[in-house]
Amino acid sequence: MQHFWKYVSIGVVNTAIHWSLFLIMHNGFAFSQASSNTIAFLIAVSFSFWANARYNFNSQLTGRKYLLFVIFMGLMSLSIGYMSDKLALNSLVTLVIFSAVSLTLGFLYSKLVIFRENKS
Numbered sequence: 200m201q202h203f204w205k206y207v208s209i210g211v212v213n214t215a216i217h218w219s220l221f222l223i224m225h226n227g228f229a230f231s232q233a234s235s236n237t238i239a240f241l242i243a244v245s246f247s248f249w250a251n252a253r254y255n256f257n258s259q260l261t262g263r264k265y266l267l268f269v270i271f272m273g274l275m276s277l278s279i280g281y282m283s284d285k286l287a288l289n290s291l292v293t294l295v296i297f298s299a300v301s302l303t304l305g306f307l308y309s310k311l312v313i314f315r316e317n318k319s
Contacts, residue, residue, distance in 0.1 A: 217243035275300065279297045
């Protein structure tokens with residue numbers, strides 16, 4: 200449970216980065232929700248990966264882990280942004296949905312796949 204609460208704490212900062220960039224790109228520069236969500240996500244997820252590897256899971260940073268994490272989370276981000284565009288959802292709704300889904304699925308993926316402890 201300790202990993203989850205650290206993940207949530209890092210997620211608060213990650214979410215602030217993501218939401219701020221998303222709103223600037225979508226509302227300020229009229230990017231689509233899919234593009235705004237994906238670009239904002241890529242920047243925020245880089246912070247999240249680094250912070251979780253270093254402060255939460257005490258794991259070595261590797262390009263392979265980073266790539267697997269970014270691909271998984273990026274596909275989730277793009278999918279939610281695409282569905283939001285198709286459903287013409289309000290951008291705030293998109294952010295809330297993505298934040299909830301990425302918190303739960305992102306934590307499980309991080310703990311069970313990316314930063315799993317090898318017990319040998």
